[in-house]
Amino acid sequence: MKGIVNVHQSEYGTEPLVVVEVPQVTTLLGAFSEFCSGFALMSTNTQGLRVALSLRSDSQVHIFNSTAKERKKFQLLAIRPRKEDKWCTPVKSLCQMLQSMDVTVPGFNLTIKGQSAIADAPSVTAAITSGLLLALNEVLGLGLEANSQMRIAFNSNRYSEVYKSRLRDLITIFSSEPGMMLRFDLESYEYSSFPYPFTSSSGTGSWFIDCALPADELSQEVAIFREEAKKAFECLKAEMPKGTKLRSVPRKEIIESKVLSEDWKRVITFVTEDSNASEKGYEALLAGDSKQLGKVMSTEQHNISQLTGLTSPEVDWLVKRGSEMDTVWGVTEISVGITGTLVALMDKDSESIFRDKLAEYERIFGFKPEMREYIPSGAIRIRTADEYPFI
Numbered sequence: 001m002k003g004i005v006n007v008h009q010s011e012y013g014t015e016p017l018v019v020v021e022v023p024q025v026t027t028l029l030g031a032f033s034e035f036c037s038g039f040a041l042m043s044t045n046t047q048g049l050r051v052a053l054s055l056r057s058d059s060q061v062h063i064f065n066s067t068a069k070e071r072k073k074f075q076l077l078a079i080r081p082r083k084e085d086k087w088c089t090p091v092k093s094l095c096q097m098l099q100s101m102d103v104t105v106p107g108f109n110l111t112i113k114g115q116s117a118i119a120d121a122p123s124v125t126a127a128i129t130s131g132l133l134l135a136l137n138e139v140l141g142l143g144l145e146a147n148s149q150m151r152i153a154f155n156s157n158r159y160s161e162v163y164k165s166r167l168r169d170l171i172t173i174f175s176s177e178p179g180m181m182l183r184f185d186l187e188s189y190e191y192s193s194f195p196y197p198f199t200s201s202s203g204t205g206s207w208f209i210d211c212a213l214p215a216d217e218l219s220q221e222v223a224i225f226r227e228e229a230k231k232a233f234e235c236l237k238a239e240m241p242k243g244t245k246l247r248s249v250p251r252k253e254i255i256e257s258k259v260l261s262e263d264w265k266r267v268i269t270f271v272t273e274d275s276n277a278s279e280k281g282y283e284a285l286l287a288g289d290s291k292q293l294g295k296v297m298s299t300e301q302h303n304i305s306q307l308t309g310l311t312s313p314e315v316d317w318l319v320k321r322g323s324e325m326d327t328v329w330g331v332t333e334i335s336v337g338i339t340g341t342l343v344a345l346m347d348k349d350s351e352s353i354f355r356d357k358l359a360e361y362e363r364i365f366g367f368k369p370e371m372r373e374y375i376p377s378g379a380i381r382i383r384t385a386d387e388y389p390f391i
Contacts, residue, residue, distance in 0.1 A: 016052035024048035030278035031335035038275025043376035051131030056107035086125035123337025213340035294329025
């Protein structure tokens with residue numbers, strides 16, 4: 001497989017001036033907790049996005065999404081949103097944002113490559129905006145510090161209705177450290193880092209399982225769920241006394257509400273439980289208690305299945321196989337911007353057995369899953385084209 005430097009050179013006939021590595025944002029627990037201003041546990045991993053940039057002699061922007069095998073282009077002097085822009089929207093939005101700051105943006109060629117290039121709208125926006133901004137900061141000598149880049153990236157959301165990034169994703173991209181996780185309080189947006197204790201070298205590790213489902217298998221359902229969650233919590237907020245912390249509303253009050261529909265009760269229950277799971281998971285991680293974290297993960301997956309329906313037969317099959325193994329402590333779906341991604345917490349000796357289950361999964365469902373160890377990686381960074389020619 002060609003690295004991004006070679007892809008960029010093949011596409012545009014010139015080597016990139018800069019290559020940026022944007023890590024993939026991972027939400028272990030609390031993926032939906034922003035709706036109740038709850039808690040979330042986040043980190044990055046080594047998948048994600050690679051961005052390569054070179055300058056042009058005109059005022060056009062040409063973009064090649066190598067992973068999606070799609071190309072887009074637009075004129076910097078007349079940026080207009082178009083329905084067919086999709087993943088190109090963050091590029092246009094960031095250029096508009098920089099122009100509004102009186103930054104002269106020259107024409108450029110952009111190549112993007114990696115899982116985040118085909119992720120859901122918030123994830124692809126955070127990845128592309130961060131990667132492009134750091135690349136332009138380097139090439140144009142803008143001198144922007146990380147905090148300024150986060151602010152600019154987030155403020156570029158004003159130019160899009162759908163392709164908006166989440167602030168917590170941007171903070172994670174710019175602030176993560178290797179081997180560390182971030183705990184977010186999404187009411188105050190305070191966050192702190194702490195070490196992730198479960199790696200294979202410790203005897204108990206965690207592994208990503210990419211179920212290899214089609215990219216849009218559950219993405220539409222997730223988007224619909226998010227819209228319903230927004231409406232449901234707006235209704236709950238109107239019903240509760242002013243100043244009520246929505247993440248702390250007792251389940252009994254939700255169930256007994258005369259205003260909320262049954263569907264909204266399920267949505268609200270799941271989101272508040274999602275936030276609670278994040279706090280319980282945080283305690284288990286600090287204690288290095290794999291069995292307790294496994295219980296939290298198993299409960300989370302049960303809630304995903306029973307309260308949201310954001311699962312599939314393929315996902316359910318893999319979760320069940322994990323639950324049948326004595327030294328697999330928990331399996332749950334997690335958010336990396338790609339639907340159908342699981343994380344399994346298990347003793348190191350169970351890895352080979354679980355891989356055998358994946359071979360059986362492929363025979364049954366026809367999808368080729370991938371499994372790799374989950375070790376939190378660091379922040380976004382620049383790679384030089386010469387140093388890493390095959391990124």
